[in-house]
Amino acid sequence: MSIEESAPTEPPVVVQDGVLRVRIAAPGSGSVLDGRAMDDGAAALADLDPRIGAILLVGGDDNFCGGGDVAAFHAAPDRGAFVHRLAERFHDFVRALASAPVPVVAGVPGWAAGAGMSLVCHTDIAIGGRSTKLRPAYPALGFTPDGGLTWTLPRIVGVRRARDILLTDAVVGSDEANRLGLLTRLVGDEVIASEAERLARTLAAGPTGTVRRTKELLLASAGASLADQLDAETAAITLSADSPDGIEGVDAFVEKRRPAFGR
Structure with a gap:
């Protein structure tokens, strides 16, 4: 997992109509995990406004999140130290998200790989479409998982199935992901984002x-x-x-x- 920084003019965390919206993928990055979103999101969750009734995770236009910028790993003079720092930032957000006192909703178009898959596993409601695919992606880089994936996945799909997925770097399509509980709802690809937004607003307007x-x-x-x-x-x-x-x-x-x- 590595992180790209979003442009300062595009805040990745906003509050609207009682929904805390976190855009996890940096714009124009190919859906790379956004470091600024992790930092700002963790801060917002640590001091969550009591008027917020739902959290919405939003990825890129075509893909939810493809994980990290592999080129950044390649360029780091000390890869271990680089990854350690990024994992700590990511995990600060994950800890805050996992303990959030309100529902966490995600619209998951396209790929949710690596850190993207880890985040999907921390949501309460994950909405996907026929194009949605989940993949650990860590083994392809020679990396072990992060973001709590080795903790959440066995609890969602069962220990044996989680071992199969993580050890073989399996691609899980939308139907299988829905059957296993990785995705909780399937809708048309064209309405994934709008349906996730609608549901988050509905939760925020409820009891x-x-x-x-x-x-x-x-x-x-x-x-x-x-x-x-x-x-x-x-x-x-x-x-x-x-x-x-x-x-x-x-x-x-x-x-x-x-x-x-x-x-």
């Missing part, structure tokens, strides 16, 4: 307090026993029942109208 508590429960479940998780769910649903979202949701249901969350 955001409830969604945050649900995300917290999901994040905690990996290391919790069933008994502990049941206790956590009891506490969360009790809090939800007394929250503005919970009150409005129940009232709207009884009154047979659409709920007006967040107003």
Whole structure:
């Protein structure tokens, strides 16, 4: 994994309509991972505005993210030190993204390779199309994975399937990726970006307090026993029942109208 820097005039992280939008691929780079996006994205996630209800990862026009700039590895005088610094920057963003208290959505056109595949595995909802392909891509460079791919992939597809994909550098097409859970929705290639944007805005306009508590429960479940998780769910649903979202949701249901969350 290596990183290219975006032009200073094109901010890779913006907030609009309650959605934190992170453009992970540097413009005009062939969908190379954007270092500025990693830095700015990590900073934004570390101090996430409570009014933000969703995170949207956006890649390049034709490909989500093809990984890093291999030429930069080749040019580095000390490749090990160079890769170490880049991996640390990338992992700062990954840590923040993985612990985000709101849903993470990605529109995934074309290739998601290397770091791009790693990021797809950290999303809650990944929308692809027939053109979408995922590939670890690290073995082709003689590299081991980064971005948490050796942690997330076995949890998504199962240990044996993850070993096959990572050790053989397998290309996973859209149908297989959807079946395995790497992609959660398939749409027409021409509407991947618009559908991801629509879904992120819908989540941000919904019962955001409830969604945050649900995300917290999901994040905690990996290391919790069933008994502990049941206790956590009891506490969360009790809090939800007394929250503005919970009150409005129940009232709207009884009154047979659409709920007006967040107003």
